[in-house]
Amino acid sequence: MSREEILEKLKNSIIDCDEEIAKEAAKEALEAGIDPMDALKKGLYIGLKEVCKQYEETVFIAEMIFATDTFYAGSNILKSSIDPEKLKKNRKGIAIIGVVEGDIHDLGKNMVKYLMEAEGFEIHDLGFDVKAERFIEEAERYNADLILISLMLSSMYPQISKIVELAKEKGLKAKIMAGGGPVSEGIAQKYGADGWALTGPLAVEKALDLLK
Amino acid sequence: MMKIEKLPKECEEYMTPKERILGLIMRKKLDRIPVFPFVSAAAAQLLNLNYGEYAQKPDLFLRAQIEAQRLFGYDAITAMPDLCVEAQGFGAKIIYPANNAAYPDPYNPVIKSAEEYKNIDKLFDWSHAERMKNQLKVVSTINDQLPDMMIGGMSIGPLGLISRLRNVNEFIRDLIHHPGLIHEAAEKITDIQIEYIEKQIEAGAKTIMLPVVLAERELMSKEMWLEFDMPYQQRIAKFIKRKRALYCVHTCGRGPYFDLLIEHLKPVLIQNAFLPDGVKTEEEMIEKYGKKLVFLGFLSVALLAWSSPMEVIAECKRELEVFGKSPAGYLLGASCEYPPYAPLYNALAIVKAARMYGANFKTGEGPNYEEEGAT
Numbered sequence: 001m002s003r004e005e006i007l008e009k010l011k012n013s014i015i016d017c018d019e020e021i022a023k024e025a026a027k028e029a030l031e032a033g034i035d036p037m038d039a040l041k042k043g044l045y046i047g048l049k050e051v052c053k054q055y056e057e058t059v060f061i062a063e064m065i066f067a068t069d070t071f072y073a074g075s076n077i078l079k080s081s082i083d084p085e086k087l088k089k090n091r092k093g094i095a096i097i098g099v100v101e102g103d104i105h106d107l108g109k110n111m112v113k114y115l116m117e118a119e120g121f122e123i124h125d126l127g128f129d130v131k132a133e134r135f136i137e138e139a140e141r142y143n144a145d146l147i148l149i150s151l152m153l154s155s156m157y158p159q160i161s162k163i164v165e166l167a168k169e170k171g172l173k174a175k176i177m178a179g180g181g182p183v184s185e186g187i188a189q190k191y192g193a194d195g196w197a198l199t200g201p202l203a204v205e206k207a208l209d210l211l212k
Numbered sequence: 213m214m215k216i217e218k219l220p221k222e223c224e225e226y227m228t229p230k231e232r233i234l235g236l237i238m239r240k241k242l243d244r245i246p247v248f249p250f251v252s253a254a255a256a257q258l259l260n261l262n263y264g265e266y267a268q269k270p271d272l273f274l275r276a277q278i279e280a281q282r283l284f285g286y287d288a289i290t291a292m293p294d295l296c297v298e299a300q301g302f303g304a305k306i307i308y309p310a311n312n313a314a315y316p317d318p319y320n321p322v323i324k325s326a327e328e329y330k331n332i333d334k335l336f337d338w339s340h341a342e343r344m345k346n347q348l349k350v351v352s353t354i355n356d357q358l359p360d361m362m363i364g365g366m367s368i369g370p371l372g373l374i375s376r377l378r379n380v381n382e383f384i385r386d387l388i389h390h391p392g393l394i395h396e397a398a399e400k401i402t403d404i405q406i407e408y409i410e411k412q413i414e415a416g417a418k419t420i421m422l423p424v425v426l427a428e429r430e431l432m433s434k435e436m437w438l439e440f441d442m443p444y445q446q447r448i449a450k451f452i453k454r455k456r457a458l459y460c461v462h463t464c465g466r467g468p469y470f471d472l473l474i475e476h477l478k479p480v481l482i483q484n485a486f487l488p489d490g491v492k493t494e495e496e497m498i499e500k501y502g503k504k505l506v507f508l509g510f511l512s513v514a515l516l517a518w519s520s521p522m523e524v525i526a527e528c529k530r531e532l533e534v535f536g537k538s539p540a541g542y543l544l545g546a547s548c549e550y551p552p553y554a555p556l557y558n559a560l561a562i563v564k565a566a567r568m569y570g571a572n573f574k575t576g577e578g579p580n581y582e583e584e585g586a587t
Contacts (some may be wrong), residue, residue, distance in 0.1 A: 062432060179466065
């Protein structure tokens, strides 16, 4: 199989959400001597971007989860052969992500996490029901570029401003994004976040935009 | 946001809540538009209870529900403290936070592997389904004490329940990796939920509300909903209609599939928080679906939680102007459960708005029907 055919196979494995093919193609890429970073970026990643483009048209949350599961299946094999220094060099940024205190809805948070990781961010997932102080501690610890706040309950809006205020007090460099079911651009602005996005794929674009 | 300078007089009421809601559906002239702010857990505030206490003490829950209705004067009660009532009957460990709605322990799901779906029905036993039994008592007592009220029962629906017994992320993966097992589980759970709904109707529930939150663009394709959720929701819908209760559905995510819900479930009423799939404006929603079902809403929970009563009244007035003449009818209310932490004066504001701006209401005609000088 040629290099192009293997990259195409990697890409299509994501579009078809076929984990077995993704693993097989990742191994073939390594055996064929393709640079694993190239296989990741020009194969798997391209497939994921195509899936994202169709989000809420022909692709929905379930398919996004399968697509990202497939991405992980292939990328874990490829990443094991990439020099950690090279991975670090290609990193787009460091992000802290979590669902705010009092809220346990983590479906949207997980989707953003998967997509951000696939994009090349180093993600530190704090899970759900996370206190504002913990967002800040972890952002400080990892010198994060982004704090991604997820919430599904409108009761938790004030948690956004709490995190924003604490980040200001500590003088953190991190940009703060808020998202989730009830959060609109107006709400994110009102509570002091730097950014907001309607969907997971748009959150990745916004994150990249904020770090320009 | 719209502003109101001077509040008009409130109308004289001469109908009971039940007459008002049934009159809305039967297109009779009403004293005012019916109101449903969906005050459930928020009623805990009236007794200074925290939500954990409230959700675990049915007597207090009941007292708060009855006092809330008497105080605010709205027309319907859907008495369910949270969405984990049925999960408890299947053995889920429920966590009761003091400041928010209860939820099943996410670290210890009842269903730990897809194989366990096969025996899902064996997990359920009425003898330990305390929360479901308590709900039946609540419905029955409200029916006795507030006989003129429109009392609503509720079930979370088959897949909603499965997702609470598993873990929502794993459940979504199971839809693809183990579709047969999901169908098997949904079939069994539907039988149990139908039995529960029947008991609620026997206890006095006049309406049954089912969340159909998977029928939303935000979560699932239309094909997937038709395959996995529709058949079981349809069985439940048919059962409710056979029992002569009003079948209502609730959605709260973006892009609900109104077309499919109407085609396959035929609800009398829909409560939604966002515009339907393929619809860009409220006017388009009315034009496309207004002849087919009663709308309930469209007051956002954020508005109820974070706005002043005057802002709520102004929004009610606006919504009455937009939805008031919807052909099959419009019921003024919240687009989802009244936020438990939201100040209750906004529930009162909705009722006041209905009395001020929704007087002499008739389905398809709006307020001020047959009044001299009415527009």
